[in-house]
Amino acid sequence: xxxxxSIHILGERADLEIETWAQHxxxxxxxxxxxxxxxxxxxxxxxxxxxxTSLLWVPQYNIPLLYRGRLIVTIHDVCHLALPQTLxxxxxxxxxxxxxxxxxSRAEAIFCVSxxxxxxxxxxxxxxxxxxxxxxxxxxxxxxxxPAYPLENTxxxxxxxxxxxxxxxxxxxxxxxxxxxxxxxxxxxLIVGKKDGFINPxxxxxxxADQADQRVCFTGQVSEQELKMYYKNADALxxxxxxxxxxxxxxxxxxxxxxxxxxxxxSLPEVAGEAAIYFDPTNIVDISRAxxxxxxxxxxxxxxxxxxxxRVEQFCTDSGAxxxxxxxxxxxxxxxx
Numbered sequence: 001x002x003x004x005x006s007i008h009i010l011g012e013r014a015d016l017e018i019e020t021w022a023q024h025x026x027x028x029x030x031x032x033x034x035x036x037x038x039x040x041x042x043x044x045x046x047x048x049x050x051x052x053t054s055l056l057w058v059p060q061y062n063i064p065l066l067y068r069g070r071l072i073v074t075i076h077d078v079c080h081l082a083l084p085q086t087l088x089x090x091x092x093x094x095x096x097x098x099x100x101x102x103x104x105s106r107a108e109a110i111f112c113v114s115x116x117x118x119x120x121x122x123x124x125x126x127x128x129x130x131x132x133x134x135x136x137x138x139x140x141x142x143x144x145x146x147p148a149y150p151l152e153n154t155x156x157x158x159x160x161x162x163x164x165x166x167x168x169x170x171x172x173x174x175x176x177x178x179x180x181x182x183x184x185x186x187x188x189x190l191i192v193g194k195k196d197g198f199i200n201p202x203x204x205x206x207x208x209a210d211q212a213d214q215r216v217c218f219t220g221q222v223s224e225q226e227l228k229m230y231y232k233n234a235d236a237l238x239x240x241x242x243x244x245x246x247x248x249x250x251x252x253x254x255x256x257x258x259x260x261x262x263x264x265x266x267s268l269p270e271v272a273g274e275a276a277i278y279f280d281p282t283n284i285v286d287i288s289r290a291x292x293x294x295x296x297x298x299x300x301x302x303x304x305x306x307x308x309x310x311r312v313e314q315f316c317t318d319s320g321a322x323x324x325x326x327x328x329x330x331x332x333x334x335x336x337x
Contacts, residue, residue, distance in 0.1 A: 003329045004054065037062055037095070038285050047208045050331065055331055061099050063106075072328065073103050074111040077245025077266075079168055086168050086243075100125060111135045113246040116267035120245075133327055135320035136325040156213075158188040158217075159295060160234035160258070162227070162249040163241065165195045165205060170263070170281050174240040175208040175216055177287035180216050187293040189238075192230055194221045231256035236294040239263065240281050247271045251315045254308030259301040261290040271315075275308035 007024075008017060010032035016022055017029060032049070034040035044064040050056055056067060059074045064243065080087055080096040087093045103110065104125040110132050114120040118134050121127045159178075163169040169189065176187045195218065209216035222230070237253040239262035250272045253260050260276035262268050269278065279290040280302070294301060 001324055003332055007045075008053070010049065036060070042066065055328065057328065059104050060257050063099060063103055065099070065102055070331070071107050072109045072331065073107045074112050075103070075117055075121060075245070077117055077243065078124055079243045079245070080185070081124045082120060083168055083243055086166070092100070107131065108331055109133060111324060111327070113137055114267040116270055117245040122206075133323060134160055135323050136315060137246060137248065138318055138320055139248050139255075153289070156188055157186055157235050157295075158190045158233075159236050159238050159291065160253075161189065161191045161238045161240070162193060162237070162252070163191075164193045168242045169193075170240040170242045172204045172208050173281065173284055174238055174287060175205065177240075177284045177291060178216065180284065180288045181292050182213070184292055185325070187215075187235060187295050189216045190230065190234070190237055191216065192219045192222055192227060227252070228256060231258040234258050236261055238291065238294075239268065240279075241266070241268070241289060242281050244268055251278070251312055254312040257305045257309065259294060259304035259308065261294045273307070273311050275304055277304070277310045298323065 006026050006028060008028050008030060010030050012033055013029050013031045021027065022029060034044060041062060042065060045064040050064065050067050050069065053069050055070045055072065057072045061073060061075055063071065063073060070273060081100055084093050087096060104127050108131065110121060110127060112121060112132055112134050113136065115134055120131045121132060122129060161174060163171065164274065165171065175189065202290065231253050236259045237249060239247065239249055241258065241263055243266045245267055247268050250260055250262065250268065254275055260272055262272060262276050263281040264278035265281060277290055277294060280286040
């Protein structure tokens with residue numbers, strides 16, 4: 001537990017108050033609904049919402065620029081710096097760079113969700129390694145508590161993709177690759193993830209799916225219960241992303257005995273290790289090869305499942321949370337790094 005006298009958490013009260021930790025007497029939840037990257041988010045500082053804060057922890061790089069107190073930040077990825085084309089216009093790119101630069105110059109500690117992201121922070125922002133701490137997220141603690149109800153209408157085998165409809169998720173390339181080999185396998189391609197509400201949504205996904213003769217299915221956003229069942233019943237998870245700071249679907253898949261075929265870039269090999277087969281996400285033919293291989297080789301899938309169960313253990317502990325708490329407590333005590 002953190003050593004602060006009280007811990008104030010900003011967010012949507014209805015979502016936060018259902019958590020067990022929210023009942024702790026030292027925790028106070030304040031309603032905060034400002035959209036991410038909005039002017040309202042920045043104006044909160046002027047309104048005094050951070051007044052009397054000893055140490056502010058921002059779980060994303062969208063820090064309050066006018067805040068002048070002590071600051072720690074969690075960085076999930078630097079995609080907006082590494083792939084600026086994922087942002088739609090020059091103003092968005094400028095604002096993103098401005099926020100990242102402020103994090104790099106002002107944060108006393110920066111938590112990164114992978115070694116890859118830590119290296120990217122040093123590469124793009126020249127952050128000294130003494131201020132960077134790698135804290136893997138704990139992904140699957142609550143999954144084992146969910147009952148294992150079977151899915152309905154799953155007579156046809158399917159390959160699963162989990163990811164929002166954003167450009168760097170590379171869904172269009174995956175669908176195009178699936179179209180090339182759909183006559184060689186009996187599977188459908190099931191895509192789970194939020195489709196709407198993004199500043200710069202991916203384009204061309206639906207038109208690519210139309211070529212696949214109704215073999216590509218979109219579920220939209222689903223509950224944790226449904227997602228768990230999709231993993232359990234899939235022949236494989238296909239994860240074609242061009243850039244990920246961590247890649248939580250890989251850990252979720254491993255925990256549910258779902259073999260993986262994924263991109264060979266960014267943090268993904270660091271997370272999946274030997275529990276996946278890899279492909280070049282920029283090469284449609286290579287993606288197609290991986291789809292056929294994992295869909296038709298049962299022995300390979302069984303081997304990947306076994307390796308996944310072994311690898312996922314390192315993401316099922318609270319070591320990341322303990323490391324985070326240790327760093328925060330050290331800062332609260334006034335100890336420098």
